[in-house]
Amino acid sequence: MGSISGTDVAQASVVNIPIVDLGPFSSPSSTAEERRVAAEALVRACRDVGFVYIQNHGVSQEELDEAFRVSKNFYDLPREEKMKAPHPPGWAVHRGYSWPGLEKVSNILSKTDDEESVKQLREVQDFKESYEVGSDNNPNQPNVWPPGDVMPEWRPSMTSFYWTCFEAGKRILRALALGIGLDEDHLLGYHSGDYNQLRLLHYPPIPAEAVEGGKFARMPAHTDWSTMTMLFQDDCGGLQVEDPRRPGEFIDAPPIPGTLVMNVGDLLMRWSNGE
Template sequence: MSIPAIDFSAFRKSTEQERRELANRVTEEFKKHGATRLINHGITGEIDIREQSDKFFKLSEAEKVATANVRDANPQRGYSHVGSEATSKVNKRDQKGEFQICEDDDVDQELIDAKEHFDYTRDGDEYPTPWPSDVSIPGFHDWMEGTFLPDCMRLARDVLTAIELGLDVPVGTFTSCMESRVDELRIQHYPPLPVEKLKAGKIKRCHPHTDFGFITLLFQDATGGLEVEDRANGGWLPVTPTADPTEVGVYIGDTLVHKTNGHLRAAVHHVVAPLSLKDREDGVMPERFTIALFAKADRHADVGPMPRFITSETPQRFPSLTALELHNKRVGQLYDARPKA
């Protein structure tokens, strides 16, 4: 079993009935896995974004550090070095074996993520992005912020509209909470990693976790290693890239889980050795590049459960809180920057 790749072209061009049929199919996949994959979705700039990513991560260490992210509970902006983010701290298994948001420090604090990344948002946001100079990467800022980010935002809102149709809630239920456009985009680099380090158990390219926003769009290269939790059978489903260079993975995040009172569950995912190296005791995993758009609700929007998802059989599972409060809680867990009891 694997996660199917769905042709999304009909969502913008077809009849209302065909749009609803596609929306229902996409939503059913989200109910099964918390994730799906889309092709023919309207974004064609993946080659450019990968070239831009490669240019950024080849900057000198001094140039990257000049854009460093501040490790606090606020939204991430700028460059984070290898090992900076500890995704192992944000989710843990409950007594039923299901991954839940971690509320304490009862997780292994020494697990390391072997990746580096650069996070940014649109110009004018209250949490500004420290961009590299245009001398270092000509055109990087303009293309990333002015072209690729808006394209990804548009697709994310189309997907959320499809989910609204699939859940039979009024159109705009989720997208109307996104008017301030606080989505974040991340370019991510996983350096080459000896397999023996992975086998030691303390290092993964990324530990099992859920993302924090409404949904995540994820573009990945052909290296492999991404896996999504197999809810039906246990274990993990490899998300092996198709031959389509425009393929994008879409993952349900914590905000949508809160809004639907757990009717939709977030996609638990991690990054391990690709299939070709899984049974090897030696060798080196090649470097890997991904690009993620974290589609976020307005910071002061209430992301507590919607009344229609609260019943006597499914009582309210999550508190009413703002999107920023949820975000700060999750990022604070990453960087041990939460308010202390």
């Protein structure tokens, strides 16, 4: 896969997820034209595919390595230790540790939310675990932290990484706004940094036949409700993207060193009038 410019993205095959370089949004020597070309490349990729690899996103490899290291240390803990920072009951607050089977991801909206519909949906469990972190300034989503004697490095490390990711997000939001034809800071006015979500995901080992036989799933196909999602992968892979021109067919999105994968969320789709 090669880097794709603003003039190339529209012609790119959808089986190849575009790669866009946002370097012009970090270099003070970049010209307005260079920023515009990069911004339009990003928007074209978002419109034509919905997913895009981003180079020069602003999160260093050292910071990513540290985040993955700390995350692994947490997931290597015994379950009883992880359960000392449990996800709160119910669906409203997304913080803390979610154990395998707690969350069920679905793109099916039930009009009734009756118990039978929920029961049928949960017959195939999602076999994964996650930990969700946010800003301590968000009164509606209070953080849930492991006790200091369980994992003292978790809170400072993940708090720092949360704000590092927001700085990268600001770069992408500026490019999106400019590429759509708005003032570069337009979308930033709606993103304070206090209402984002950092999610650390882990997929424990499971026999292949348990997934192939339909007893368990990993993360079923879905859209994200947010403005956008920035996804950092390790070297395991597994991410797939539905082909927008061939519904039901999925494209592998393997890890590419030095990039993140960004996808459009439902909110950005609405804000841009489906653009």
